[in-house]
Amino acid sequence: MFFGKSLCIATKHKKEQVLAPLFKGLGFNVCVAKNIDTDILGTFTGEVERIYTPQLTLKKKCELALQRTQTDFVLSSEGSFGPHPSIPFLYANEEHLLFYNTIDFTEIYARYIFTETNFNSQEIHSWEALIEFCKQVKFPQHAVILKSTHTKQIQLVKGITSYAQLKEAYQHLKHNSNVVIAETDMRAMHNPTRMHNIKQLAKKLILKIQSTCPQCNLMGFDIVDSISGLPCKNCLNPTPTVLKHIKKCKGCNFMQETLPSHNLSYQDPMYCDFCNP
Ligand SMILES: [Zn+2]
Ligand SMILES: [Zn+2]
Known part of the structure; x- marks a missing residue:
């Protein structure tokens, strides 16, 4: 699919160590953006404040790389750290990746919240x-x-x-x-735990890239919505657990329902708002 295409990794913190092998595996000629200073978009230590959302920061990093290197694709990465959004007293590392196609300007985005972090x-x-x-x-x-x-x-x-x-x-x-x-x-080259998280997210991103629309073949055919309501095994009422996901193509708007990874037909009454209020 990508054999012979060029991909530039927009990083100054050695993220190519984990990203380059994975993308070489897809057939890309991989290079690292030369002399780009992604710190101007914000640093973890606060000398430069982050003013953009992670998604916009990812896009700006791609633009910085493209000012110096012209490639078919650009990959950028961004992370943040802080209290876990739903688990009290636990720190989390949220990682984001953007895969940007400079030929047709499409982009594929992936994010994940990891609880594996030494942030402190x-x-x-x-x-x-x-x-x-x-x-x-x-x-x-x-x-x-x-x-x-x-x-x-x-x-x-x-x-x-x-x-x-x-x-x-x-x-x-x-x-x-x-x-x-x-x-x-928390800079990637100084933090093996974070580097490992970036690698895990890159694998998820690659699955998204490889998922193509059954109708028009555009890459990035991905889940856009999830519908809850898996029935309770005891009372058959809908529970808050996901019943199905909806995938949608960004190009032709083709939609498809998929089953969640839990592979359950019914939910345990323990998670039912009626049986276990
Ligand atoms: Zn499509
Ligand atoms: Zn129930």
Whole structure:
């Protein structure tokens, strides 16, 4: 399908390590965007505020790459971190990928919320507390950031990956401020857990790319809506569980119903609002 086509990966944080092999497997000639600074669209550490939605940021990253390299397709990635939207006291990593076709301007988007993340930050008052924090966040395989906000100017040391660097940065920042904040470095090349999540999402994106419309053959034939109401095994009333998905083609609007991956005909009464209110 893509044999001999060119694909540019819009990244400055080494995401090609996991993305390039997967897309080479589809037949693409893969390159990495040269000298693009995706940090101008926002950084995790807040020096540059994120002003666009993830989807618009993905598009802007593709445009940055295309200013320097002209390819048939562009792939961009974006992540965010914070409290899980539905599970209390748990952090989550939401990842987004955009596959952009520069020939017909179509795009395929994928996102997923992962609970696998070391995302964390903590106010540090002693070297021992810092060591304890670092152990929790899988340092030194995962990098950390130290910062102090003693003055209005935030002082930051990013990408710390050794105990020697950690000590030097800690002593330097502590000298200026009583409070030092330790954070996980979420940039992909410094965070193997995040890199793994990006790889998992890329596999989902590839499934979407390979799903083509039965009517017009356009790629990205995908679920646009889900209908709940799987019947309860006991009372046969509809439950909140998904009954079917609707796939729709962005080109010709062809629609098709598909069954959800749970493969159930009935739901356990435990999840029924009538049997178990
Ligand atoms: Zn179609
Ligand atoms: Zn019931």
